[in-house]
Amino acid sequence: MFVLSGILENKYLLLTLFLLIELLMGMMSGQISATSNEAIYGESNKSTMLSTVSFIAEILVSLSLFVSNAIMKWAGNLKVMFFVSAAYFSIVLLIIPLIKQKEELSTK
Numbered sequence: 001m002f003v004l005s006g007i008l009e010n011k012y013l014l015l016t017l018f019l020l021i022e023l024l025m026g027m028m029s030g031q032i033s034a035t036s037n038e039a040i041y042g043e044s045n046k047s048t049m050l051s052t053v054s055f056i057a058e059i060l061v062s063l064s065l066f067v068s069n070a071i072m073k074w075a076g077n078l079k080v081m082f083f084v085s086a087a088y089f090s091i092v093l094l095i096i097p098l099i100k101q102k103e104e105l106s107t108k
Contacts, residue, residue, distance in 0.1 A: 022062050030055040064088070 033054055071084050 019062075022058070026055045026058045029058070 030052065068081065068084055072078065072081055
């Protein structure tokens, strides 16, 4: 992408190409992971689930970095990233366990 950024000026086209390359790399990584898990554990369902979780995690990390960069540019201050990190931690540590607890209560 760095090479293309010197050739192409449209930042949305560069973002689209980056996301496409990230998607392809994630698919290849997921397939390699699924194949290796199937060879090691001998279970195709488990390996498919693990590769899907890995692929979704890669996408979420990429989106998180993109959002963090956009917030930092918008705020113009690096100190804002401490608040963004606190928001991420609150989502992961507070909201997700509450959703899981609510799902467990609704299944009973």
